[in-house]
Every structure is written in C-alpha cells, then in structure tokens.
Amino acid sequence: MYRITELIGLPVLSLDDGKQIGEVQDLVVDISKATICGLLVSAEAWFSECRSIIFGDIFRTGTDAIMLRDASCLQPIALLDLEGCFRVQELAGKTIYTETGLYLGMLADIFFQPQTGELTGYELSDGIVSDFLFGRKAMPLPQAQIVHSNRLLVPEAMSQLLHSE
Structure with missing residues (x-):
C-alpha cells in the first residue's frame, strides 16, 4: 500500500x-x-x-x-x-470520532492506489508512545464522513473495521 x-x-x-x-x-x-x-x-x-x-x-x-x-x-x-x-496537510493530525462519540485516533496518513489515485484507507495514530509500543491502526476509507476544521466524523461501523498494521 x-x-x-x-x-x-x-x-x-x-x-x-x-x-x-x-x-x-x-x-x-x-x-x-x-x-x-x-x-x-x-x-x-x-x-x-x-x-x-x-x-x-x-x-x-x-x-x-x-x-x-x-x-x-x-x-x-x-x-x-x-x-x-x-x-493533505490540512487533514493530517485531525482527530477521528464515530457518530456516537467514540475516539478512534488521529489521522496520520492516507492510503492510495498509485495508478488510479483512488483513496483506499486511513492510517491512525494514538500518539508517539502508543505508535512505538503497539503500532498504528488502519481502517478502510469510510463511505460517509464529515470533515470539520479539526476533526473527522465517521460512521460507528468504522470502529469494528480498525486493524493493526
């Protein structure tokens, strides 16, 4: 990826x-x-x-x-x-929450396909120490999301799709 x-x-x-x-x-x-x-x-x-x-x-x-x-x-x-x-630099570091208020992490990076430019997922961080000890998390790109000045809101189902890299 x-x-x-x-x-x-x-x-x-x-x-x-x-x-x-x-x-x-x-x-x-x-x-x-x-x-x-x-x-x-x-x-x-x-x-x-x-x-x-x-x-x-x-x-x-x-x-x-x-x-x-x-x-x-x-x-x-x-x-x-x-x-x-x-x-991308405006999006980096935004916190990601579900619709029900569950904190998923901070947006660290976005995965994409180089041939088509299609965005495929997010890489999430919980901070330097957590990243070092447990690694970052990844999730597929949500179908629906709201972009606010300092956060992203995603559907509740995204919390079930988080996985370690």
Missing part, C-alpha cells in the same frame, strides 16, 4: 527533456469521491509561484519521483481549489 505522505518532497521530472520541474509540496484530495485531485508543486526558481498538476496528467507515480510527459502539465493552483477538496 502506498501512503500519500510518501509523495511529499519527491522530485517532479519531465520525460521529454529530463529536467526537474519542481518538488511535491502537498496533495489535494476529494474525500467524497475518494480520489487524489492533484499535486501542488514548488517552483524550481526562487520567487516563482507554486503550480499544480492534475492527477490524470501524471505519467507515472514512482517510489522516488513523479514522472510527467512534459512541463505543459503544470497549471495554476486555482484549478485545484475545488469545493469538497482538501489539502
């Missing part, structure tokens, strides 16, 4: 000339559609603005780099400011 945070910091390379276009700063995900919308890429030159890449324009998502056919895939960031989409 791939984790979304593993993509942050990867170089973005162009296949047509081999140049590094930038570096992945963040990702934008659509929780309701369970997909990655795109990537936010830092500019190579100082004082240049950040750009975005729509996930469908990515040629390959590798373990060490993101590959594009050419630099024409770069778009203004505004194209990824869609309703219902969230930046």
Whole structure:
C-alpha cells in the first residue's frame, strides 16, 4: 500500500527533456469521491509561484519521483481549489470520532492506489508512545464522513473495521 505522505518532497521530472520541474509540496484530495485531485508543486526558481498538476496528467507515480510527459502539465493552483477538496496537510493530525462519540485516533496518513489515485484507507495514530509500543491502526476509507476544521466524523461501523498494521 502506498501512503500519500510518501509523495511529499519527491522530485517532479519531465520525460521529454529530463529536467526537474519542481518538488511535491502537498496533495489535494476529494474525500467524497475518494480520489487524489492533484499535486501542488514548488517552483524550481526562487520567487516563482507554486503550480499544480492534475492527477490524470501524471505519467507515472514512482517510489522516488513523479514522472510527467512534459512541463505543459503544470497549471495554476486555482484549478485545484475545488469545493469538497482538501489539502493533505490540512487533514493530517485531525482527530477521528464515530457518530456516537467514540475516539478512534488521529489521522496520520492516507492510503492510495498509485495508478488510479483512488483513496483506499486511513492510517491512525494514538500518539508517539502508543505508535512505538503497539503500532498504528488502519481502517478502510469510510463511505460517509464529515470533515470539520479539526476533526473527522465517521460512521460507528468504522470502529469494528480498525486493524493493526
């Protein structure tokens, strides 16, 4: 399983000339559609603005780099400011509760399929000590959820689907 945070910091390379276009700063995900919308890429030159890449324009998502056919895939960031989409760094660290008030943990990472960009599950943390002693927990992506400024609310059934990694 791939984790979304593993993509942050990867170089973005162009296949047509081999140049590094930038570096992945963040990702934008659509929780309701369970997909990655795109990537936010830092500019190579100082004082240049950040750009975005729509996930469908990515040629390959590798373990060490993101590959594009050419630099024409770069778009203004505004194209990824869609309703219902969230930046991964905004979601990280949110607490997750069930509808009945049961605390499940903090969102540490999101699992995804690199070929399709489909979100498949959450990795949950109970804190550094608990993670070290017992490991983190994983759960499939909930069908319905509410995203609040500092928490996620998921159906009660998700508490039964938690498992250790």
